[in-house]
Amino acid sequence: MPTLSAADVRAALLAGAEIALIDVREEDPYAHGHPLWATNFPLSKLELEAWTRIPRRNTTIAIYGEALGEDLAPRAAAVLAALGYTRVHRLEGGLAGWQAAGGECFIDVNVPSKAFGELVDATRRTPSLSAQEVKQLIDTRADIVIVDARRFDEYRTMSIPTATSVPGAELVLRVRELAPDPATRVIVNCAGRTRSIIGTQSLINAGLPNPVAALRNGTIGWTLAGQTLDHGASRRFPEHVDAERREAARQAARGLARRAGVARIALHDLRTLESDDRTLYRFDVRTPDEYAAGHLPGFASAPGGQLVQETDHHAPVRGARIVLADDDGVRADMSASWLAQMGWDVSVVEPVDARERGERGQPAARAPQPAESPTVSVATLAEWLGVKAAEGDAANGLAEGHASRAGAGARDTRDTRDTRDTQDARAREVAREDVDENAAQRADEARREPLAERSARSDDASADVAVIDVTASANYVQRHIPGAWYAVRAQLRDALTRIPRARRYVLTCGSGQLAAFAAADLRGLVPDGASVYVLDGGTLAWLAAGLPVEDGETRLASPRIDRYRRPYEGTGNAAEAMQAYLDWEFGLVEQLRLDGTHRFEVL
Template sequence: MPQTIAFKTPADVRQALLAQQEIALIDVREEDPFAQAHPLFAANFPASRLELDAWRRIPRRNTTIVVYDNGEGLAAPAAATLQQLGYTDVALLQGGLQGWRDAGGEIFIDVNVPSKAFGELVEAKRHTPSLAAEEVQALLDAKADVVVLDARRFDEYQTMSIPSATSVPGAELVLRARALAPNPATQIIVNCAGRTRSIIGTQSLVNAGVPNPVAALRNGTIGWLLASQKLDKGASRQGAEAAPLDEAQRAQAATQARSVADRAAVGRAKTADLARWRSAAEQASRTSYFFDVRTPEEFAGGHLPGFASAPGGQLVQETDHSAPVRGARLVLADTDGVRANMTASWLAQLGWEVWVLDDVPASDFTTAPQAAAYPEPRGHSQNVSAADLANWLANTPAGDTAVLDFTTSANYVQRHIPGAWFVLRSQLAQGLKEIPKAKRYVVTCGSSLLARYAVQDIAEQTGAEVWVLDGGTQAWIAQGLPLEHGETRLAAPRIDRYRRPYEGTESPREAMQAYLDWEFGLVDQLARDGTHGFKVL
């Protein structure tokens, strides 16, 4: 039986953060409202997918968890769900987000704010070198000795990139810089979409002692667009293919990366430490995250048991998502001695207890990816095949069958079953009011994994029979059945994802400039908040 849900005050949460105690402050609204206002160390856990996220992102069941919303009525049911999932120390934030405001708590906007604010602090403290978009364009036009390295994920790079740029995601920079710019006189430019990853990437090369002149592209692709300069689309240059490493380059990078990590007081872990941290007693008292910071492709080819894929550059950028328990222990692994050490050096400066696993040979990275474990949904569900659903839709009276699609709004717009309604679980009651009543409801998403969790609620709210599309919309597509595109039937607002001002090239100039102005103000916000614990080397 769920326990009575207690309350914690904003002062309680603040004290835990200052004392570096383990705490997960979770905002259960959808991503867009979360991005509009939240405390610095709040992690976004949309109530609509809580069952899929909780066990993976908060591994210790007796972690202190504080749940809040902004008066939408999501927090209390989410806290009860967490208790049903086995969490024993769950509380509600007294007063919710407004209570945080009323207590004088600083309010931040956007996503991945701890990392972005830290990046601004790094630049302010270290005066990280940068060049304006116009200066970089002039170098490229003059065919100067310059290489541009894009520190974002490869998919982001392919969406839009600086002309001539090569994709070298953040943790790869120190590993590959010497191969990509073997002449120490070559100017290296590091860019991202905005500011953070270019600042951290550039400072990584500086910290590691790369001899080349290095500079960040000031304000990234946003700055490039604001300068009315053109971006490439669909580029495919990747650093690993453009300049393979030799052993001497790898060894030199490993030595320098370890030196940086040692300066940041990164811990050195052995396999015996790993075994101890995974013991039942330790797992009951301390949260440990185990991350493989190599590329997703390397991870898929084999990794250490119990380690999750978290490419180092993105781990530094999205620590609040990957490790939502502030105060937890982070353990990193790689096969080269470079990426884990450089990533760890930044995480330590971000205030984490972080360790690098040192004594494991590359031959031990052999575990194949395994399917995640998820809790069983409430109640009973029955499946319908894609072929049978197509028959129902084609050969029964209109209104007999309603298809509810719980995928992301972006996926829904891209393609969905004809006639399907887009619904958010967190907005289910409102959504069902928008959808004409039916004799039966069929739920789906990409695989129907998330949709299964909505079955019991729909049955209780409608009194109708509810079916799960076996294999989800992917099975429908595999059968070659027709698809529909666009915002055809929205039974919920598209608030599941925050539209970043630095995505794509269509954002208004005013939005891009406002985003940069916000980033420039983050150092002052950190000072007012006072809970960050960041230390810049």
């Protein structure tokens, strides 16, 4: 297997040449240390993500990653070769080799964007207010507007009192609708620091006449100050934008993009950027709902604020070209202005007639077909396990609610990790609306009764069957087939040491797609004479049949390392973890200096 040294990778980064440095460990170990430009590509989901995230098959790729004492690079290289990639290399010495060569290691996720945000703050001295100062302004009913620059589902989970959800790329376009009086103070918050810094500086850069400040340290700072957050808020930005304000925002965004060196391109000239030796990413930076209603062919949905926040995930090939589109230029130009400052070669599509945005909905995920595997139907598996569907309308209603959540999990398996949060949140909303409380309680009692019947059977036929669920651990904890074991797909060999031997092994996940890829892995690991099946339709089909489920961490054959617990997301985070996260962010500018590969230039 060919190798690239740390010096080779560093030289490519400094030269602006295309390279994808990929860490094939699960997300949690990745988040505990990696090079600045390494992007997380778990071996467990490599077939599902590679074609979308690394679209050019002759991209230079450097792989590293170790788990349970195994070098994962050879397995990952074999997968990529089977997918048609021709320039795949192992990072010489892996992560240890990178460090031995003097390479800097960074913790957490989406580090390039967070480090860039800290550099913006240090360079521009972005104004900010403490949590105590903002609370006093709220309590005294000062003339302020607080805007939350995160995704709406994050805002729903926890928010600053009185705040309105205005995700990052929407700020310049819409904040004038919320604060038409230039004397009104605008305060931008996020969970930690990056999106509030970028959001605040966006408004300043665009020439908003209002006084603007970031909430220093976001909801983390608010919590550490002993102040109470709201939960379940639903205030959203106004859909309508006054024509004069829209034009002012358009002119400001265009001027800023021009200063940053962003190119403009007509849609019919887009082919000139397509090349056998350059990767091209196309992103629509409007809201997901706008994207679904109609978008340009070939463009993926990446709301601008999240694209700037998670650039390493959306565009893992450093040195690639990026083209952005929206409907009037405001959001695309603002997003592009930041990407250009981050060292990306970025262009914006000139506004086009709405008829050009003829594609609707979400495009099908680009993934290969898995090898043929024997399948088992939901009915047959239920018979093997000795379970049956709960009866009654209430149970059917609950099954529909579970199916909604399973659909979110299935989409997560097909797509990528971080649409999961939004999809699961929306699915939970649907489930709450569709199932009344009493029906849910009655159905819960009904669905658990067959479990008791099964456990009382003397001829426990299910002992011959082992169900292995390779979905995201969060989905497994939320709901899974009774008796199913959770396993990290890339660590099935280790997981089998904790799963009782069986004659029949059945793999599942949300949709069954990832399970089909895992089947080939499992066949070489099970005892002689054992059979391996894939559940037809996956757990989603099980739920749609009204069959019972379990929840919780009932049978973990692998540790829950597939997702890193972010100290700035959700509730219940330890104060020590939140403070440590802030302290780490404060040190990122110095880490950038030590690393030296960033090529950031702040306007």
